[in-house]
Amino acid sequence: MILISPELRSKYRMFRHLGVVGRYLLLVAVLFLMVGPLAWQLLTSLKGRGEDLFGSAASLLPRDWSLHAYAEVVTSIPIPTYVRNSLSLVVLALVSQLVFATAGGYMLSRPGWRGRKAVSLLLVVAMMFPFESIMVSLFLQIQDYGLVDSLAGVWLPGIVGPINVLVMRAAFLAVPKEVEEAALLDGANEWQRFFRIFLPAGVGGLMVVGVNTVIGAWDDFLWPLLVLQSEETFPLTLGLARLKTSAFGIDERVVMAGSMISVVPILILFFLTQRYFYKGIEAGAVKL
Missing domain, CATH: 1.20.5 (Single alpha-helices involved in coiled-coils or other helix-helix interfaces)
Structure with missing residues (x-):
């Protein structure tokens, strides 16, 4: 000792x-x-109109608490139209990502066919290329389809993401083989095994895909900026970029208020789903 x-x-x-x-x-x-x-x-x-925002006279906490910036956002731009367009893009992206990522992930997790590892590797390689490297060709394709200045043109290129397919593949691979074999002995067909075994086991992965999809569709700015032209089709991110309250420049209070209006729904979503989100991150690690 x-x-x-x-x-x-x-x-x-x-x-x-x-x-x-x-x-x-x-x-x-x-x-x-x-x-x-x-x-x-x-x-x-939340600062008042007469308060300094920069310089030695500026303070961190507002001296004159005011909601005038939020009122100006509502009166300056058509917030309901922008929110409706953003919600439409979120719903379209969420449905397509969940359906196609789940189907693709399940297919790649099934043994018995050649090439599934090669397809998974191609999905990983596809994630290596930044969006800026392909956005010009994507825009030309959307232009050929006649989808410029439409919400469908914003949604279609992102109908499914490679990372979401890989997340769902990893979630389905984590299902023990013994469970599926027991279902086979009980006479369960492919659809019954998918809906009663694999889909409930992949809830964590579905939550990861859903949260990432909602955040990405809500915050997207560059691609809608390229595709959309008329203000009636703008999502909230593009609409807030048009905030100008003075002939001499931009009022930073109004810009900050618009940004807070945009970020609050995402914060609420994250706080409501963070338990499932972290659980899905842990259970759905991407592996080849």
Whole structure:
């Protein structure tokens, strides 16, 4: 038995406490970097008209709390039209991603046919190319189809994402073979095994696909900017970019208020689904 002197024990406790304090300080710093810009944006949107936003006279907290910026957003641009267009894109993307990613992931998880690993590898390779490298060719195709300035033209190129197919494939691969074999012995056909075994087991992956799809469709800006031309088809992201309240420039309070209106639904969605989201991340790791 090794005896440790009281001096060494005290030093060990001190270093352990310092390590805990260091970890918490690091977490606080990361939290400040992540939440700080959002908090500053919210506080800026609540400042009164006469307050300084920049310079030595500016303060972090508003001196004159006001909602005039939010009222100006509502009166300056047709928010209901933009929200309706954004929701339409979200619903279209969510339905297509869930259906095709689930079907593709299930197909790639099934043994017995050659080429499934090659297809999975091609999906991984497809994720290596940034969207900016193919957006010109995509726009030309949408133009040939006559879908410019339509919500269908925004939705169609993103009908299914490679990462979502791979997430669902990994979720289905995690189902134990013994469970499927037991269902086969009970006489379950392909559709019964899919709906009663694989689909319930892939709920975590479905939540990951759903949350990522909603966030991506709601926040998308570049592709709608290329495809859409008339204000009646603009989603919320494009509509907020048109905020101008003065002939001398842009009122940052109004811009921040519009940004908060856009980000609040995403924050609510994440807080409601974070339990399933992290569970799906853990259970649906992408593997070949």
